Amino acid sequence: MSELHPLAWSVYDIADQIDRFKESTYPENQHWIKEGDEGLEKARLTLLGDLEAMKRQLQSPEEALSDIMYFPADLASLLIIHDLNLPQLIPPSGSISYDDLVMSHNTQTGTCVEEDPLRRIISYAITKGIFREPERGRVAHSELSLLLRDSGLFELLGVSLQELLPALLRLPDAFTSPRESIEPNETAYNIAHGTDLPMYRFLQQHPERAKRFGRAMSHGRHVDNHFLQQSFAWAKYDSPGMTIVDVGGGHGNAAAFLASSTKHMRFIVQDLDHIVAAGKAMLPAELRSRVDFTAHDFFDEQPVKGADVYLLARIMLNWSEKYCLKILRALVPALKVGAKILFYEHVFDATAEYRGNHKEKW
């Protein structure tokens, strides 16, 4: 028997479980499953993994490889969609003719885009589920493109395409010239953006880009904060007097998420001064009594002594070992007996293997 059969049975069983859950839990017509629904998350991830495994068995190696190789074309169409601000120009409901879309773009920007290439870019994006053509000559939002009207996700797209993608394209140079460097100002980002400063310091000098970067990062985070919540016994620390220091905590998104689901523990979010200023302004009023912000460079000695937990969420990924050690050494004088240092990172298993399904609780 082919290996498809056992997978197909598993898919059937899980789909049945999910459908029954949706029927009893969700309003009518909601076809997606909310990430993080307790009890269903494991089933959802297993199903995604099984479907990916089935796809791999059904595709020839050439097909699988060309999916990877043509990915830059997807990025190019997204880049155009972003730069022309199309998600904002297409109405959230109903549709717009290509004619009107071109006119609206050209009037608002004072630049000139032609209808024919625009239509071709949109047609390509439609094949990826971004936008729809409800009738010939008119374009409307799809479920996916509608999300890009949200400013946070649109900013995340901008950061991904304009800050990070140019750096990713220079990675081969950074690996080889003259050797892979461990210094934060000799990275692919430095080559791509023509700066001698470490990325976060460079952004500090470009306040608008820094703000967009910070907001985009916070926006991308809500998706996996629930893993952070589930992967540590936070309840044990949820009593008056317990302090959690969120080192390099950005706009305080993780701290705010954790504070919303606990009652007593206090959070101190530390980051560079311009980031904490923005984070403070964004914090919901009801969390202000339990979440504080302080400017602190994590290479300097930790000023909050005797906290219960020092959280380093997605910090180490930015630094070479030399600098990770510096960050840890700066914490040591502050540690009381029993203090926890909590790392929250994406990690590879000891042995890399194909992962159709990228997300797992750990």
Ligand SMILES: C[S@@+](CC[C@H](N)C(=O)[O-])C[C@H]1O[C@@H](n2cnc3c(N)ncnc32)[C@H](O)[C@@H]1O
């Ligand atoms: C990838 S983000 C992670 C933010 C947050 N912990 C989270 O998980 O959403 C890395 C953070 O490190 C901060 N950072 C970079 N250099 C820093 C430094 N020297 N001292 C303190 N924070 C720094 C950045 O401003 C940024 O907010």
